[in-house]
Amino acid sequence: MTTPHPVAGAKPAMSHRQVLEALSGLILGMFVSMLASTVVSSSLPVIVHDLGGDQAAFTWVVTATLLTTAISTPIWGKLADLFNRKLLYQLAIVIFVLATAAAGFSQSPEMLITFRAVQGLGAGGLAALSQVLMADILSPRERGKYMGLFGAVMAVATVGGPLLGGVLTDAWGWRWNFYVALPVAILALIMVQKTLHLAAVVRRKVSIDYLGIVLLSVAVSLLLIWVTVAGTSFDWWSVPTLLMVGGALLAAVLFVIVELRSKEPLVPLSLFRNRTFTLAVVASIATGIAMFGASVFLSQYMQLARGATPTQSGLMTIPMIAGLLAASIVIGWLISRFGRWKVYLIAGGVLLIAGSYTLSTIHYDTNFVLVSLYMFLLGAGVGMTMQNLVLIVQNTCKPGEIGVASSGVTFFRSLGGTIGVAVMGAALAAKVIELMKQQMSDLVAAITSLGDQAPYWQAQLSSGTMPQVSDMPHALRVIVEDIYAQGISHSFLFAVPFAVISLIAIVFIPNTPLTRMTNTERQHAGEADLATVSVAEGMEVLTATGSIPVAGATAEAGRRGPDEG
Template sequence: MSTSSAASADAAPADKKSSRQVLEALSGLLLGMFVSMLASTVVSTSLPTIIHDLDGNQTAFTWVVTATLLTTAISTPIWGKLADLTNRKLLFQLAIIIFVLATAAAGFATTPEMLITFRAIQGIGAGGLAALSQVIMADIISPRERGRYMGLFGAVMAVATIGGPLLGGVIADAWGWRWNFFVALPVAIAALIIVQRTLHLPKRDKQKTAIDYLGIVLLSAAVSLLLIWVSLAGNEFEWWSPTTIWMVGGALVATVLFIVTELRSKEPLIPLGMFKNLTFTLSVIASVATGLAMFGASVFLSQYMQLARGASPTEAGLMTIPMIGGLLISSIGVGALITRFGRWKPFLIVGAILLTAGSYLLSTIHYDTDFFLVSVYMVLLGAGVGMTMQNLVLVVQNTTKPTEIGVASSGVTFFRSLGGTIGVSVMGAALAARITDLVTERKDDIAQALMSLGADAPKWAEQLQSGSLPKVSTMPEALRVVFEDIYANGISHSFLIAVPFAVISLIAIVFLPNKPLTRMTTSERIQASEADLATVSVPEGMAVLTTTGAITVPESGDGERDGGTSSAR
């Protein structure tokens, strides 16, 4: 009894120390994620102003966002593969450096093309931060315990997503939008220092690094051609045209070649064998809808607030707080509940239902919809994202081989980013087409509004004909009301695109195998696998060399020994 008590007493402080060490190690990861989220969200409320000042149009607005998402999606599996082959801590620090330097460079952009280029480079670093944070967490925390820490990541994301637009709006209104790109630099330096001092990962056996360069090229070509086609078709060229044929055909050929390359590669970028795992396949399908809802909402809700409700960048940041509040509460709360009870599937199902409901309800909003109702819709969408996003990665990590945690985690993140990228592109293309149609339909109302402006009419007519994204909040009342209605109609129409994807996500989650969460970290699972391999079955009568060096012979079925002095074979 006393021995047991003593053991328990000794275990308590050890657990406490272990928990403290985990939090210390996570501090650098959390700050790194905060940097990436802050650098992204701080410009979200300023984008309509930025594109207006750089003389960009709706397509440029979409591509400023899509460029980052595209390179994030493409680079995520690359970072994940590197994480399985080399130093994960060094990779995480490199991702921070790439991300922040590109973000700072974007602050000096003078054209939409320059801004899009720097945002594309920014996405390479973002892909590393997204993939590596999940992989490193799996190194030090078991899936069962990871729920509460996933909640911390959700909280950091929520704070950055709430604080970023607010801070960005204040900075843009006070000092100009360029300063939004510089604000993350001091935080990034702090993150690098903290990661270096606090993140100590278990040692792993060195492996020969082999990168699937051909796979990278083919994947990039397939995704890029598809997104460029979606963004430009209907504006730069007809949907049914020779350009469409070669771009879509090129994307399909690149996809087929990518699959063939992955099947033959010794170190594939995305091991296609993982799709034999039902949990991985269904989680990938569900992640596509989550990414579409998350990125689409963050981009087009800000545009709705400024172009359909006449808000300033600061006001737009304040008006999107309900969505982030829903994400914050659901992410932290559900993470804690999963850790406490070990059950995850009911929360994912509820999250998918909320995601579907929020997407549909946001497709019904107008420029004069009661803001309380818009807030409720945003809360539902945010709660759905918070309950599904991180937990889909958790479920996959729980069932994946420990040696493939990197590619499995980055695989889910990749398809989530890909879903967001395609979603934003499709929603942006639908919005641009819808706006063009609505402007044509309401040309008489616009002409009447211009006539009421008197001497100012030529100035506003010239601005509208320039094709650049208008600054609706500065328009005269008669003209502003017309364009607020046009943009509200177009943006709500775009949200309708997310609904069928959310329904597919719900179906995929319902069929996810409900496997219990393990309490072993990735490092512990690797050690256990090695121990299993070292344990071999021994036929009756065969001598075994024990760890102490003694030679023993297992008992036969009748309890007799075949000879205690025989040699070990």
């Protein structure tokens, strides 16, 4: 049996305690970003209503963050391969939290959307850099159980956020949702500074792909704007559609051309030669749609289709988070324990399909036990796939591309979520308008029966702003709940085909065993192998040319004299 030798230049393996200390700041940073994101999820219907926004505004409050997160993620990943990763992580925390706090002062939907877009810039850094920093500290084999820990923290923030947001909204108003993360963010900055110690990144000439950033932003933004406003502001088949879709396609083609020519491409297209990366990207798109779509539209379902308050809405989404929590922890531990990952990813893909489809069947009066089961299935599917798709990509990519490869998967997951939320939001808005027209006679009868309150509720429904269903009289509330329940279940149907594609992609991902070497160790091993090969080749050349003595030649030369030969 061969005994493995330590890698030259690599640090000794870290103990469990040292790993936990190094990860504490990262975990707290991820916690504050998740908390700041989820704390507003249960109160978004109230926020948009108070600011006078409609369904399109609601969708853009969410997609603005997702869009800038998606676009900035590969940028942060590229910077992680060039600059001090610890400093970049701290910068991302600062950007995220300051933008979140500023959003608390919003006076209009447009102002809120702007600050949420800036918030996404920081979120992209936290999402990409946390994966890169973990790869510096842990091997893929060991990373599974610690990713389970990250999943657990994310689940706690996802459970606690809506609950805390609901309580704050009902007690002191929704603006406090944006201020609550500030003290936690300060603590996270201190923890990262004290506990995270990394080897210095070798400095080299930096070239940022600014043109690629602009083209990618234009392509995605045009597509999202078209999906959001088509069918309401103009017809699906119209000149504006042609201009927007054509512009998006042109920008996308130019982006590919620029990336092929760029010295430091934003998304290196060479990564797609790696079959694991390509298939993981396809699978990540569906995971993003399920994850972000569920978090956005389930809160709407609870408040607009079941008349829940923000606090009740947070409590009612716990089954989905329980599924995510259980799957993240248990599957992460199993992967680290046995080194097998594919069977769990396939199971996760199946659960994504089951959760998305069953949620497309819900109505306003569906037994909540069944709704809870459907949410649990979807949460478990996300928990099994989300972190582990990044893990298997990190296991096969080159050590020098760990940042851009990790952020690449995260980017496409965020992009999938962005487009998914926009499409689902557009489908919901269109379905609600259609059902409102179909049930106009029932709505008129219900409003007429309200007597003196009839003009007020008629103005509320005709204003186009998002209604606050929990305050409506029962006769009107039942009709509106039914309309929104059908619209939301209809929107979940759009996630099903993407979930099927995700499962197919997972099935064809090569079942590569997980290595026990950290990214730093792999890099040192590669350098050592290169040095060994270089020395061996040099010896062969010198021997062939007679420039150095070979075995037996030294003794012969000694017998000759210095002037002989």
